[in-house]
Amino acid sequence: MRRFEALVLPHAESAYRLAKSLTRQTDAAEDVVHDAYVRALSGFSGFRGADARVWLLTIVRHRAYDWLNARSQRNHAPLRLAAADGDDEGDIADWADPDQETPEQALIRSGEAAALRAAIACLPPRLREVLVLREMEDMSYREIAEVTSAPVGSVMSRLARARERLAEVWLRRQTLEVSRP
Amino acid sequence: MMGCGHDIALIHALMDQELDAVHAARAEEAIAGCAQCTAERDRLLALRAALQALASEDGVSARLRARLAAVVTPHAEARLRRRRDQRWVFACGGAMVGAAACAAMILLVPGLAPERPLTDELVADHVRSLQVGHLTDVATSDQHVVKPWFNGKLDFAPPVIELREKGFPLVGGRLDYVNHRAVAAIVYRRALHTINLFVCPARGGGGSHEQVLSADGYTLRHWQASGLNFWAVSDVNPDDLARFEALVRAG
Numbered sequence: 187m188r189r190f191e192a193l194v195l196p197h198a199e200s201a202y203r204l205a206k207s208l209t210r211q212t213d214a215a216e217d218v219v220h221d222a223y224v225r226a227l228s229g230f231s232g233f234r235g236a237d238a239r240v241w242l243l244t245i246v247r248h249r250a251y252d253w254l255n256a257r258s259q260r261n262h263a264p265l266r267l268a269a270a271d272g273d274d275e276g277d278i279a280d281w282a283d284p285d286q287e288t289p290e291q292a293l294i295r296s297g298e299a300a301a302l303r304a305a306i307a308c309l310p311p312r313l314r315e316v317l318v319l320r321e322m323e324d325m326s327y328r329e330i331a332e333v334t335s336a337p338v339g340s341v342m343s344r345l346a347r348a349r350e351r352l353a354e355v356w357l358r359r360q361t362l363e364v365s366r367p
Numbered sequence: 368m369m370g371c372g373h374d375i376a377l378i379h380a381l382m383d384q385e386l387d388a389v390h391a392a393r394a395e396e397a398i399a400g401c402a403q404c405t406a407e408r409d410r411l412l413a414l415r416a417a418l419q420a421l422a423s424e425d426g427v428s429a430r431l432r433a434r435l436a437a438v439v440t441p442h443a444e445a446r447l448r449r450r451r452d453q454r455w456v457f458a459c460g461g462a463m464v465g466a467a468a469c470a471a472m473i474l475l476v477p478g479l480a481p482e483r484p485l486t487d488e489l490v491a492d493h494v495r496s497l498q499v500g501h502l503t504d505v506a507t508s509d510q511h512v513v514k515p516w517f518n519g520k521l522d523f524a525p526p527v528i529e530l531r532e533k534g535f536p537l538v539g540g541r542l543d544y545v546n547h548r549a550v551a552a553i554v555y556r557r558a559l560h561t562i563n564l565f566v567c568p569a570r571g572g573g574g575s576h577e578q579v580l581s582a583d584g585y586t587l588r589h590w591q592a593s594g595l596n597f598w599a600v601s602d603v604n605p606d607d608l609a610r611f612e613a614l615v616r617a618g
Contacts (some may be wrong), residue, residue, distance in 0.1 A: 189583050196494055216434070220435065298417070317418070320383065321418040322419065345379065352414060
């Protein structure tokens, strides 16, 4: 138990950031993290991996997708945890999300941080998660591949696409700011 | 491919530290020689800086922290209870068989050795310090800032030395509470690992009391010098921590 406290508890921030970026809601993210910790604790005796953070974030990701699926289940096909390659854009839930803003709406919101946050929220979950794991959690491609159960090649292409889209939105916003009277 | 004919994936791999030294040097050279690549890299780095600034805003709320603690706590409480029970049994046993047997038990039963709870506490403090935002109260690599920061907060002056050139950069300092008293926690790094150096005045005899212990994958080194108690706690490999102790003692 002390080992669980020592290995897993320190990664609460990372767990929360991933859950928050996927669910986009504070309450849901907290529930997801709590749930993930309960499961992590019950499965801890089976944990033999070298990296507790990778292990925990994999569990958090599963719980977050469960939550997303439960929410969109009424009307839509479930979001699969592992998409076939090149299929990232096809998630129905990405486009049918009632909370989701369009990039334009995001642009109108004031404040650079808010706009960037909204721009991230506009990305499909599969692009969002690689971006968050890479830029905020400083994970290597290999670690991200492990957490998202995707090949390293997919991690790289998703990351490139996520950055490209985000940079685009961000740039458009800056152009708007400049052209404002 | 970008308009300049260079591979954009290379820029990503470089800024993600996914290239080995040789390829990284080559990529840096290629990027420096191309205005378009340089602009792309700068754009990506600016984006990264903005994302990391966002990350630091998303802290774990006190509410969630409490919920997570509750996931673990029932067990923690049971452990404390167990420890108290052991002591109680130990006290009774002592009363029955006498003081001499009692002293022998302290030596024979490692679980009851007086150091044990303290090392637990130190490891727990170390682990707690690793949670974002808890590591340092004063975050600076300048020893001339860290040392005076402790003035007035403690009734002793912990030595603060910079060991960056020796491979242990100083990260900052923090007040911590160990063994019912305020102690200085001086924080160093070794690559990606954190070392907490806890310092407080040595009570009682000055005899050099040295210890190396390991618990839960962490190593603890304890020594005394100049009337102060030192505990270094980290998950670095034990040899590195031994070197760290040698450097601090020499400093």
